[in-house]
Amino acid sequence: MDALNPLVARAAAGDVEAFTEVVRRTQTMAMAVAAGVVRDRAAAQDAVQEAYLIAFRRLEDLDEPAAFVGWFRRIVINAALNARRGRRYAFLQLDDASNVPVLDETETRWSDLQRRRLAAALQTLSMEERRLCDRRYHGGWSVARLAADSGVEDAAMRKRLQRIRDKLRKEIEMSERRAIGQDDIPGDLPERIAELLARPQLTVLPENPVGKILELLRGVYAGFADVQLPEVVDWREAERTIAADAVYIERHELQRIDEGRILRYDLTLPLLMHVRFDGDPLRLFSSGKTYRACQPDTTHLEAFHQAEVFCLDRRDRLDMWEIMSLVLRSVDVTMPGLPVRISPTKYPMCSQAWDVDVEHDGRWWEVLACGVFTDRVVAHLGGDPATHTAIGVGYGLERLAMLRYGIDDIRKVDVSRVA
Numbered sequence: 001m002d003a004l005n006p007l008v009a010r011a012a013a014g015d016v017e018a019f020t021e022v023v024r025r026t027q028t029m030a031m032a033v034a035a036g037v038v039r040d041r042a043a044a045q046d047a048v049q050e051a052y053l054i055a056f057r058r059l060e061d062l063d064e065p066a067a068f069v070g071w072f073r074r075i076v077i078n079a080a081l082n083a084r085r086g087r088r089y090a091f092l093q094l095d096d097a098s099n100v101p102v103l104d105e106t107e108t109r110w111s112d113l114q115r116r117r118l119a120a121a122l123q124t125l126s127m128e129e130r131r132l133c134d135r136r137y138h139g140g141w142s143v144a145r146l147a148a149d150s151g152v153e154d155a156a157m158r159k160r161l162q163r164i165r166d167k168l169r170k171e172i173e174m175s176e177r178r179a180i181g182q183d184d185i186p187g188d189l190p191e192r193i194a195e196l197l198a199r200p201q202l203t204v205l206p207e208n209p210v211g212k213i214l215e216l217l218r219g220v221y222a223g224f225a226d227v228q229l230p231e232v233v234d235w236r237e238a239e240r241t242i243a244a245d246a247v248y249i250e251r252h253e254l255q256r257i258d259e260g261r262i263l264r265y266d267l268t269l270p271l272l273m274h275v276r277f278d279g280d281p282l283r284l285f286s287s288g289k290t291y292r293a294c295q296p297d298t299t300h301l302e303a304f305h306q307a308e309v310f311c312l313d314r315r316d317r318l319d320m321w322e323i324m325s326l327v328l329r330s331v332d333v334t335m336p337g338l339p340v341r342i343s344p345t346k347y348p349m350c351s352q353a354w355d356v357d358v359e360h361d362g363r364w365w366e367v368l369a370c371g372v373f374t375d376r377v378v379a380h381l382g383g384d385p386a387t388h389t390a391i392g393v394g395y396g397l398e399r400l401a402m403l404r405y406g407i408d409d410i411r412k413v414d415v416s417r418v419a
Contacts, residue, residue, distance in 0.1 A: 037080035070104025209401035
């Protein structure tokens with residue numbers, strides 16, 4: 001889109017040939033946006049024609065040529081809305097136009113449907129870019145706050161956000177060229193899966209209950225190294241290597257992308273697949289979204305957040321009860337004053353395991369599980385079962401957030417805020 005800038009500048013000065021070239025380079029995008037609003041090709045064509053006339057007349061009002069695409073998308077949406085209002089039959093609700101992402105500087109929030117339309121494009125972003133998007137568009141962070149958190153000037157952050165928007169826009173426009181007017185998510189991810197992946201990472205929002213819980217846990221495990229784990233798991237590789245030792249949920253609960261891939265159902269499986277022991281002690285901390293196929297209700301979500309603690313070391317340097325003391329401290333930090341119950345349980349990857357529950361309003365709630373991994377798992381990771389041991393702890397962040405902050409429905413957690 002950088003090549004548009006000089007053309008837009010010339011068109012703003014009255015150069016009709018330059019504007020004609022602008023039209024040629026943007027008409028596929030414009031048609032796709034209009035068709036997404038009116039769902040009728042003829043009406044979309046009329047709206048696009050009207051939008052270009054309006055844009056040409058108002059070009060002198062555009063402060064920066066680089067802002068043209070987002071500015072023009074808004075004009076197309078408005079023109080398409082007007083066209084739809086003029087038709088006898090509307091194929092969508094009139095307020096659905098806000099579901100078309102504009103991707104400009106003035107857009108500070110994305111609706112759930114906008115996020116679904118952006119789903120496939122969001123998967124092209126790096127982890128840091130995605131973190132900025134979640135904070136900007138879900139957390140409502142200002143440019144100044146984002147800049148201060150990243151240690152850069154406001155201007156540098158604006159440029160960074162613009163690069164992210166340009167990257168998203170390019171991916172969206174490629175999909176628009178592939179299928180004008182269609183709602184399907186392009187690429188090799190089914191729409192349902194892409195939508196789950198596009199849901200915000202609440203762990204990057206310290207004002208969200210989930211983000212606050214994670215912040216408290218990080219304080220307990222301050223000396224542990226952060227590790228990022230893939231959300232998409234090679235299921236064939238997992239079955240060939242460690243799945244028999246690691247899968248403890250029913251197979252119908254797996255969020256399958258296709259025959260060869262799943263979305264991670266916890267953090268343990270991708271950790272066991274990607275972490276390797278090279279002789280140095282491992283003290284790892286990971287967090288992020290996990291996925292299970294279920295019917296969402298007041299206590300269950302298809303996409304939810306977990307935190308995982310993992311240790312592997314010599315037996316004389318790693319003791320389960322040393323880790324249990326950290327576990328109990330983490331419960332006291334996140335759920336201060338609540339009674340705690342530790343109960344033996346079973347997991348296929350553990351030789352010993354325990355559920356940790358807290359009592360809240362007369363009911364016992366499981367908030368985490370911990371255990372000692374089997375010798376088979378230790379050997380798989382590269383350790384020697386005769387001299388090494390491995391311990392893991394898994395937290396359900398939404399469950400902890402609900403209990404700590406008095407949230408009565410897990411589906412409300414993503415829009416909740418805490419001081």
